[in-house]
Amino acid sequence: xxxxxxQEGRARRAEFTTVxxxxxxxxxxxxxxxxAIKGGISAHDLVDLKCQIMLCNTYHLHVRPGDNIVRDQxxxxxxxxxxxxxxxxxxxxxxxxxxxxxxxxxxxxxxQSHVDGRRIFMGPEESMRIQSNLGSTIAMAFDECVSxxxxxxxxxxxxxxxxxxxxxxxxxMSRLNALPGTLNPHQLLFGINQGATFDDLRIQHMKDxxxxxxxxxxxxxLAVGEETQVMYHIIEQVEPFMPKDKIRYLMGxxxxxxxxxAVWRGVDLFDCVMPSRNARHGHLFTWSGIININNAxxxxxxxxxxxxxxxxxxxxxSRAYLRHLLKANEMLGMRLAxxxxxxxYNTLMEKIRAALDAGxxxxxxxxxxxxxxxxx
RNA sequence: GGGAGUGUUCCCGAGCGGCCAAAGGGGGCAGACUGUAAAUCUGUUGUCUUACGACUACGAUGGUUCGAAUCCAUCCGCUCCCA
Numbered sequence: 001x002x003x004x005x006x007q008e009g010r011a012r013r014a015e016f017t018t019v020x021x022x023x024x025x026x027x028x029x030x031x032x033x034x035x036a037i038k039g040g041i042s043a044h045d046l047v048d049l050k051c052q053i054m055l056c057n058t059y060h061l062h063v064r065p066g067d068n069i070v071r072d073q074x075x076x077x078x079x080x081x082x083x084x085x086x087x088x089x090x091x092x093x094x095x096x097x098x099x100x101x102x103x104x105x106x107x108x109x110x111x112q113s114h115v116d117g118r119r120i121f122m123g124p125e126e127s128m129r130i131q132s133n134l135g136s137t138i139a140m141a142f143d144e145c146v147s148x149x150x151x152x153x154x155x156x157x158x159x160x161x162x163x164x165x166x167x168x169x170x171x172x173m174s175r176l177n178a179l180p181g182t183l184n185p186h187q188l189l190f191g192i193n194q195g196a197t198f199d200d201l202r203i204q205h206m207k208d209x210x211x212x213x214x215x216x217x218x219x220x221x222l223a224v225g226e227e228t229q230v231m232y233h234i235i236e237q238v239e240p241f242m243p244k245d246k247i248r249y250l251m252g253x254x255x256x257x258x259x260x261x262a263v264w265r266g267v268d269l270f271d272c273v274m275p276s277r278n279a280r281h282g283h284l285f286t287w288s289g290i291i292n293i294n295n296a297x298x299x300x301x302x303x304x305x306x307x308x309x310x311x312x313x314x315x316x317x318s319r320a321y322l323r324h325l326l327k328a329n330e331m332l333g334m335r336l337a338x339x340x341x342x343x344x345y346n347t348l349m350e351k352i353r354a355a356l357d358a359g360x361x362x363x364x365x366x367x368x369x370x371x372x373x374x375x376x
Numbered sequence: 377g378g379g380a381g382u383g384u385u386c387c388c389g390a391g392c393g394g395c396c397a398a399a400g401g402g403g404g405c406a407g408a409c410u411g412u413a414a415a416u417c418u419g420u421u422g423u424c425u426u427a428c429g430a431c432u433a434c435g436a437u438g439g440u441u442c443g444a445a446u447c448c449a450u451c452c453g454c455u456c457c458c459a
Contacts, residue, residue, distance in 0.1 A: 033412050055411080093411045101413090114413035130447090145411075223410045231410095252411035273412045280415055281408085296405070326415095334415060 002216070002247045002268075004358055010239060013356035016247050019186045020077070022138045025247065026263045026356075028349045029087055029271035030342055033057045034064070035080050039153035039280055039338030040331055043082035048312065049339060053272045054082045058130050059091035062202075063113050063120070067133035075135025075183045087271075089126045090169075091222070092192070093252070096145035096312075102105035104144065106161065132176040135183030140218065140251075141169045143192040148225035150196035158204040159194050166191050166209055188215035190249060197226050198238045206241040217242050218249040219267070223258070232261055235306035239266040240270040256285060256348055256372040260365050263352055267317035270349075277342035280334050282326050285344045289374035293337070298323045308330035311334065311343035 006013040014025045021371065027322055030037060030051040036230035037046070046054060061070055071285060073079040076086045095102055095109045102111035102295050108123020122130075123287075127142035143162045147153055173189045190210040195201030209217065221240055222231045248268035250262050259270050274286065282294035286306035291298075293305065303330025305315040313322060355364035 031412070038412070039415080057412080060412085087411095089411050094413085096411090098413070139409075143411095194423080222410065249411090254410045258410070261443095270411095272410050273414090274410050277412065277414065277416085278409060281417095283409075292406085294406090329415075331415085 004245075004320045006359075008356055008359060009264070010267060011356060011361050012268055013144055013261050013353055014247070014268060014337070016085075016268075018085050018137045018188065019184065020083070023085055024353055025268040026259075026349055026352050027052050028259070028345045029055040029269065030057050030346070031273050031276060032080070033273075034060045035076065037338060037342070039274055040335040041276075041338055041342070043080045045339065046082060046342075048289050049342045050350065051084075051342065052346070053087060054080070055081075055089060056134065056136065057089050057091070057094070058127055058134065058140075059089075059094040059122070061088075061134060062091070062122075062130045063115050067130040071085075071133035071135065071183060075133075076089050077135065078364045085137040087138040087190075088134050088140065089132045089251075090140040090142040091122050091199045091350065092127075092140070092143040093145050095122070095161065095226070105208055106338075108142075108165075108323055115357055120345055122185065123174045124165040128169055128172040130174060132182060132184075132187060135185065136141050137184065138188045138216065139169075139173065141166045141189060141191050141214075143194060143220055145221045145224065146194065146196050147255075148197055148221075148230075152196075152198055152201075152363065154197035155194075155198055158196075159201055159208075162192065162194050163205065163208050166214075170212060170214070190214060190216035190218050190247075192219045192220040192240075192251065193238055194217045196221060197234060199234070202234055202238050203241055206238050210241060210243055214246070216247040216249060216269075218251050218269075228258065231258070232251065232265065235262055235265045235267065242266070246306070256345070257369045259348065260352065260372075263356075263358045264361070264365055272345075275345045279337035279341040281298045282323075282337065284337060285341055286376075287372075289371060289376040291376055293319060293323050294326060296322075309340065309344065309347075311340045315342040324355060341350045 001017040002014055003011060004014045005163050015022050016025055030046055032054050035056055056076055061067055064308055070079050087098060098111050102109055108121055110119055110121050113120055113146040124142045131139035142165050144158050146158050177185050177187055181219045191212060193206045195205045222234060250267045252263060252272055253270055254272055282292050284293050284305050285289050287308045299325055301319040306314055322336055335366060355361040
């Protein structure tokens with residue numbers, strides 16, 4: 001249930017209520033692909049990192065340990081111990097990213113497991129059944145994510161198929177939610193807008209899926225090869241055709257600047273592997289810009305990563321220590337780095353919401369969009 | 377005392393007459409990363425120079441050769457075997 005609290009231009013401040021709790025938007029989902037944030041972060045840690053909603057992946061959990069196991073363990077909630085809302089990605093992105101191992105047909109997609117190489121078939125119904133077993137708060141539609149630049153004709157055929165898949169997802173989800181013994185009988189379904197970088201395809205597809213009255217709408221297929229300005233342009237084109245009373249999710253995005261710019265253009269929800277992956281590689285976000293903690297200039301630096309940060313790493317440890325841990329390949333190094341970046345992202349969202357509440361998000365955007373992308 | 381090895385660029389280690397500033401690791405330095413096949417990947421790593429190139433380098437010294445990290449002699453260091 002989406003409840004709009006305040007608006008500034010196209011930017012929206014709202015809250016989203018689910019059976020697993022309410023979260024404040026704009027929000028960033030913390031990515032726990034295989035039911036854990038990479039870098040040794042537990043569900044319990046996520047609470048301290050100001051996480052509101054956790055994202056897991058259908059494909060990965062289907063392959064290992066198997067969605068039936070997760071269901072038997074009480075779904076993602078029982079399995080991971082995360083009590084708040086969860087969203088599961090549908091496996092659509094894996095279809096795209098495992099490009100060399102797949103065949104796409106009308107029924108669904110056959111692709112090879114990256115774990116043991118076995119052939120796996122996944123279509124809309126399979127994806128919904130797996131997500132139902134995972135018991136997530138929100139299930140994503142099974143879509144096709146096309147890489148950019150894309151051929152117009154291919155993108156056009158792809159959105160037709162993605163729409164038909166969406167209709168099948170909706171039907172299957174209704175059926176599953178009504179079954180006795182279903183883990184989460186109130187599981188929500190979000191549709192996904194596609195159409196590569198073509199305005200007319202994007203708009204047409206958005207209009208098509210808007211008629212299906214889903215619980216939320218995502219923009220997918222962005223930040224997959226096109227220029228950043230093209231991404232912003234597509235959001236601007238599609239946004240007017242997204243239902244005003246539904247939550248909007250920009251999938252897989254992005255940098256702090258991307259998020260600020262997308263909120264500015266009317267997006268409510270985000271997820272991205274960047275804070276966790278980049279943290280593992282020593283790339284840390286701060287309120288003064290981006291640093292690479294591996295750089296030699298930090299080897300004897302007794303300051304915290306960011307003196308303005310309240311995360312567990314910045315509260316107790318120096319740049320010199322964190323750099324040493326990462327260099328020495330100590331698990332603690334990754335853990336602290338990931339904690340820092342996730343705390344940064346969740347705090348960024350908090351600040352965005354505060355700015356919207358105060359009615360000065362434009363000033364916030366002017367102050368931070370460029371600054372946070374600066375390398376220092 | 378006798379015999380057999382061995383010494384390579386920051387480290388380990390390949391090379392056995394020219395294509396060697398010298399494979400491959402490691403380490404160092406830097407970069408990338410956007411619904412996670414990612415604790416991954418890429419570049420770089422003798423000095424000087426923008427570059428062409430020049431110079432210094434394969435334990436030391438001397439030699440053979442048009443040419444030596446590579447062959448020979450002596451010396452120095454280390455390892456192993458026999459007494």
